Amino acid sequence: MPGITREEVAHLARLSRLELKAEELDHFAEQLDVIIGAVARVSDVADEDVPPTSHPLPLTNVMRADEVRPSLTPQEALSGAPAQEQQRFKVPQILGED
Amino acid sequence: MSDIIKLTAAEIAAKVASGELTAVQVAEAHLARIDAVDEKVHAFLHVDREGALAQAREVDAKRERGEKLGPLAGVPLALKDIFTTKGVPTTVGSKILEGWIPPYDATLTKRLKDADVVILGKTNMDEFAMGSSTENSAYGPTGNPWDLTKIPGGSGGGSSAALAAYEAPLAIGTDTGGSIRQPAAVTGTVGVKPTYGAVSRYGMVAFSSSLDQGGPCARTVLDAALLHEVIAGHDPLDSTSIDAPVPPVVEAARNGSVAGMRVGVVKQFRGEGYQAGVIQRFDESVELLKELGAEIVELDCPSFDLALAAYYLIAPSECSSNLARFDAMRYGLRVGDDGTRSAEDVTALTREAGFGPEVKRRVMLGTYALSSGYYDAYYGSAQKVRTLISRDFDKSFEQVDVIVSPTTPTTAFAIGERADDPMAMYLADLCTIPTNLAGNSAMSLPCGLAPEDNLPVGLQIIAPAMKDDRLYKVGAAVEAAFTERWGHPLLEEAPSL
Numbered sequence: 244m245p246g247i248t249r250e251e252v253a254h255l256a257r258l259s260r261l262e263l264k265a266e267e268l269d270h271f272a273e274q275l276d277v278i279i280g281a282v283a284r285v286s287d288v289a290d291e292d293v294p295p296t297s298h299p300l301p302l303t304n305v306m307r308a309d310e311v312r313p314s315l316t317p318q319e320a321l322s323g324a325p326a327q328e329q330q331r332f333k334v335p336q337i338l339g340e341d
Numbered sequence: 342m343s344d345i346i347k348l349t350a351a352e353i354a355a356k357v358a359s360g361e362l363t364a365v366q367v368a369e370a371h372l373a374r375i376d377a378v379d380e381k382v383h384a385f386l387h388v389d390r391e392g393a394l395a396q397a398r399e400v401d402a403k404r405e406r407g408e409k410l411g412p413l414a415g416v417p418l419a420l421k422d423i424f425t426t427k428g429v430p431t432t433v434g435s436k437i438l439e440g441w442i443p444p445y446d447a448t449l450t451k452r453l454k455d456a457d458v459v460i461l462g463k464t465n466m467d468e469f470a471m472g473s474s475t476e477n478s479a480y481g482p483t484g485n486p487w488d489l490t491k492i493p494g495g496s497g498g499g500s501s502a503a504l505a506a507y508e509a510p511l512a513i514g515t516d517t518g519g520s521i522r523q524p525a526a527v528t529g530t531v532g533v534k535p536t537y538g539a540v541s542r543y544g545m546v547a548f549s550s551s552l553d554q555g556g557p558c559a560r561t562v563l564d565a566a567l568l569h570e571v572i573a574g575h576d577p578l579d580s581t582s583i584d585a586p587v588p589p590v591v592e593a594a595r596n597g598s599v600a601g602m603r604v605g606v607v608k609q610f611r612g613e614g615y616q617a618g619v620i621q622r623f624d625e626s627v628e629l630l631k632e633l634g635a636e637i638v639e640l641d642c643p644s645f646d647l648a649l650a651a652y653y654l655i656a657p658s659e660c661s662s663n664l665a666r667f668d669a670m671r672y673g674l675r676v677g678d679d680g681t682r683s684a685e686d687v688t689a690l691t692r693e694a695g696f697g698p699e700v701k702r703r704v705m706l707g708t709y710a711l712s713s714g715y716y717d718a719y720y721g722s723a724q725k726v727r728t729l730i731s732r733d734f735d736k737s738f739e740q741v742d743v744i745v746s747p748t749t750p751t752t753a754f755a756i757g758e759r760a761d762d763p764m765a766m767y768l769a770d771l772c773t774i775p776t777n778l779a780g781n782s783a784m785s786l787p788c789g790l791a792p793e794d795n796l797p798v799g800l801q802i803i804a805p806a807m808k809d810d811r812l813y814k815v816g817a818a819v820e821a822a823f824t825e826r827w828g829h830p831l832l833e834e835a836p837s838l
Binding site: 247251252255256257258259260261262263264267271274275277278279281282283284285286287288289291293294295296297298299300302305307308315319320322323324325326332334335336337339 | 692778
């Protein structure tokens with residue numbers, strides 16, 4: 244499989260919501276290339292007729308009883324908020340002006 | 342050094358219950374030890390002096406009133422800083438959660454409190470439990486009490502160091518790829534990764550949800566079993582928690598024996614990259630098991646050669662998804678919110694400032710492995726490897742009761758030695774990772790010092806899922822035989838701090 248380029252790392256950083264510095268891009272590109280080269284060995288089994296395992300326990304749709312129980316107060320829920328207003332989380336603008 | 346800090350958890354619980362010692366005396370002795378040595382060791386990120394003493398006073402008051410005490414009443418414990426603690430800071434070793442005070446207790450934290458355990462504080466760890474040396478902590482490294490210039494293992498290096506430095510007789514770790522067992526191995530202590538789903542993950546900051554598992558750390562096999570029994574069991578708040586009785590781990594630890602047991606040795610767990618002294622101590626352990634009446638069976642598990650590669654696709658993939666919650670909106674760090682920037686820009690600036698290099702590497706690696714075009718080749722293949730590893734274990738456990746191996750290929754390496762070489766760091770988990778991928782249980786316990794560097798070597802015991810009691814049965818037998826051979830527990834050979 245092909246190695247990873249600096250441009251691809253920049254793209255991954257954007258997808259990962261990481262505002263990387265230029266020197267970080269160079270460094271990570273080099274390291275990720277080595278790591279990806281090493282882990283690519285798993286594709287040895289790509290053609291094998293084996294079902295994938297996503298989880299060690301074969302569980303589906305685990306439910307618990309729908310009972311009213313104590314939960315966090317608004318004050319507790321907001322206790323770690325970087326900013327708040329009127330008992331709500333206050334966040335920077337999500338949509339642009341236009 | 343006060344005698345109290347040398348006691349085992351079992352001894353402390355008995356003395357507190359009988360009134361020979363008060364819980365406050367025990368807590369004060371350990372807090373004094375922390376004051377004396379933790380500047381050098383740096384096992385703790387936060388010492389909760391007031392909380393610990395208040396809890397100890399409560400234990401003593403309960404006893405005065407004649408109330409029933411919990412099974413580990415008055416025993417101090419060092420809690421890995423990945424479990425939420427109501428009113429006490431929880432950082433996960435990351436700047437992104439610096440100063441965060443959780444509004445709730447993890448299920449594990451609650452169970453410890455209900456058992457009257459005295460929580461001394463929160464221990465250092467690799468950021469988000471990603472690492473094998475505790476050097477990835479945003480708050481500086483922890484020293485190995487055997488040699489402070491060496492790593493104490495990771496990610497739970499603070500917990501293992503606290504035990505080896507006699508700052509606490511019990512500790513809690515979490516094991517995603519070896520983060521309980523590898524620190525135990527390199528510090529000469531005992532650590533257990535229970536069966537996946539045995540210990541609730543509610544309130545445990547998620548790294549890789551299909552692999553993460555909390556577990557007990559201690560200086561003796563029996564102490565680990567006592568703690569295991571307190572923290573394990575079904576929790577309706579964790580949908581992956583196993584709804585079945587906890588295996589009889591304490592009974593097993595009190596009745597150590599390997600007579601008539603079939604013990605497997607996997608041929609893939611040796612060869613290139615293994616230190617000579619580690620192999621020597623491992624081979625001696627196998628000889629000891631034979632002397633104690635076990636039958637040794639050689640096993641071939643070819644898929645284990647792909648375990649490390651599969652792990653470094655699966656764990657980063659899950660982490661890239663789990664860590665998306667650190668978006669600077671509801672809790673934790675927020676950077677760059679000057680009224681002109683969008684939420685998305687603030688998120689990216691915050692994560693850049695709040696995450697360390699290893700976390701960034703893994704988030705990007707996981708994003709890569711999950712991206713369309715690469716998904717089948719990387720993540721899909723890794724999941725197939727996971728199936729093959731489970732099959733190799735299943736086949737092996739038809740022939741043997743437990744498997745043994747070295748816990749780590751080498752003894753503790755120097756702080757700084759592998760810090761900027763991720764692949765070299767990842768190799769530390771070569772022997773521990775298959776167990777996480779399959780979800781079964783494993784223990785590490787000391788089996789001697791490597792002759793070339795006089796540092797501890799760990800013996801790993803692996804059992805099938807929900808047969809965790811076998812770890813304790815075998816572990817207790819090995820521990821008793823080695824202690825008799827050495828004339829004392831291995832930790833007695835550690836230099837004084």
